[in-house]
Amino acid sequence: MSTDAQTLILGGGLMGLALAHTLARQGREVAVISRQRQEAAGFVAAGMLAPHAEGLSGPLLELGQLSLARTPDWVARIEADGGLDCGLRNCGIVVPFTTAAERDAYPTACFGTSLDRRGLEAQVPGIGPRWQAALLFEQDGQIDNRRRLMRALERACVERGVRFEEGSEVLALQTDAGGSLVGIQLRRADGEQTCRSCEQAVLTGGAWSAQLLPQLPIVPVKGQMLSLQGPRQALERVVFGPGTYLVPREDGLLVVGATVEPEAGFAAGLTPAGQRQLEAGLAELLPAAADWPPMERWWGFRPCTPDQGPLLGAGPIPGLWLATGHHRNGVLLAAITAELVAGLMQGPAPLATPARLLRAFRWDRFRPRAAASDPPPG
Ligand code: GLY
Numbered sequence: 001m002s003t004d005a006q007t008l009i010l011g012g013g014l015m016g017l018a019l020a021h022t023l024a025r026q027g028r029e030v031a032v033i034s035r036q037r038q039e040a041a042g043f044v045a046a047g048m049l050a051p052h053a054e055g056l057s058g059p060l061l062e063l064g065q066l067s068l069a070r071t072p073d074w075v076a077r078i079e080a081d082g083g084l085d086c087g088l089r090n091c092g093i094v095v096p097f098t099t100a101a102e103r104d105a106y107p108t109a110c111f112g113t114s115l116d117r118r119g120l121e122a123q124v125p126g127i128g129p130r131w132q133a134a135l136l137f138e139q140d141g142q143i144d145n146r147r148r149l150m151r152a153l154e155r156a157c158v159e160r161g162v163r164f165e166e167g168s169e170v171l172a173l174q175t176d177a178g179g180s181l182v183g184i185q186l187r188r189a190d191g192e193q194t195c196r197s198c199e200q201a202v203l204t205g206g207a208w209s210a211q212l213l214p215q216l217p218i219v220p221v222k223g224q225m226l227s228l229q230g231p232r233q234a235l236e237r238v239v240f241g242p243g244t245y246l247v248p249r250e251d252g253l254l255v256v257g258a259t260v261e262p263e264a265g266f267a268a269g270l271t272p273a274g275q276r277q278l279e280a281g282l283a284e285l286l287p288a289a290a291d292w293p294p295m296e297r298w299w300g301f302r303p304c305t306p307d308q309g310p311l312l313g314a315g316p317i318p319g320l321w322l323a324t325g326h327h328r329n330g331v332l333l334a335a336i337t338a339e340l341v342a343g344l345m346q347g348p349a350p351l352a353t354p355a356r357l358l359r360a361f362r363w364d365r366f367r368p369r370a371a372a373s374d375p376p377p378g
Contacts, residue, residue, distance in 0.1 A: 013040025087144025244281025
């Protein structure tokens with residue numbers, strides 16, 4: 001197989017698979033290079049589609065709303081190609097508050113329905129007594145990323161001819177005399193170091209992106225999670241409390257997230273303090289669930305940038321594109337990320353998305369403008 005014409009995806013998490021699938025559908029030859037796919041945030045996240053419940057604002061809210069609107073079609077393409085269900089649920093998300101004043105001051109309050117205590121009890125039977133008011137965002141939802149979406153995307157990619165190279169670590173990017181990307185150096189699972197040429201590559205390395213490209217302002221923010229097996233339909237809505245959220249899957253599995261531990265760096269493992277925090281948050285939100293049998297406990301690393309928005313589009317090296325840094329919103333932003341970055345890679349044809357919005361997610365937006373010498377996106 002010729003490798004020169006291949007587009008390489010550097011990172012096998014959700015963004016990597018979403019880009020690989022979209023590019024393969026455009027007729028490109030695509031290979032996904034990944035070190036250890038199971039550590040990707042796409043397997044770790046709770047799968048909320050929550051631009052309103054998360055209280056986003058500015059360009060990130062706009063990007064999130066665009067992605068939310070595109071997600072059903074994106075999911076339909078994955079399901080059509082791979083034949084597996086992604087677990088998309090338009091279940092709505094409830095954000096509870098201790099006072100009506102807190103509710104009314106929430107940044108996205110104007111997009112939700114205001115509820116008093118009675119309305120909240122009707123939406124979330126068994127909600128803890130502390131919560132007196134709420135916002136219901138009917139338009140927000142969830143995808144069962146950990147058990148379904150990632151597997152469905154893998155299948156869809158394979159059906160579209162994407163090649164996977166799991167266990168391969170990208171050691172360096174190779175450029176020509178003009179500074180353009182010509183290939184990568186990698187270490188394969190068997191220890192062999194080798195070079196691969198490519199025309200273009202997309203960096204989708206999540207929290208690990210800066211290990212390959214240190215100028216990218218991305219740091220890991222650890223999150224711990226747990227899940228419990230509840231009765232089927234005990235909870236219909238996602239409940240997004242301050243510090244703890246509850247995501248009920250269709251079969252009654254309740255995903256409880258998540259700690260926010262920037263100080264942990266890449267420290268692996270669960271901690272007693274983190275797990276206690278989740279259990280306390282669960283008991284406050286839904287006291288009866290504290291008795292449900294625990295199923296799993298896990299952790300992962302969100303890729304965080306200084307403004308918590310992703311890095312999208314052209315990177316610092318011509319030929320290298322970026323789709324990384326999605327922090328708390330990777331599952332939400334996957335559909336628009338794949339569409340935008342694949343669109344930019346196609347060439348200068350105008351995209352439906354305003355240039356203003358694309359500029360808001362350039363990788364060099366944090367640098368003083370005079371120092372930003374890289375070409376504009378697309
Ligand atoms: N999106 C929720 C989280 O990152 O915990």
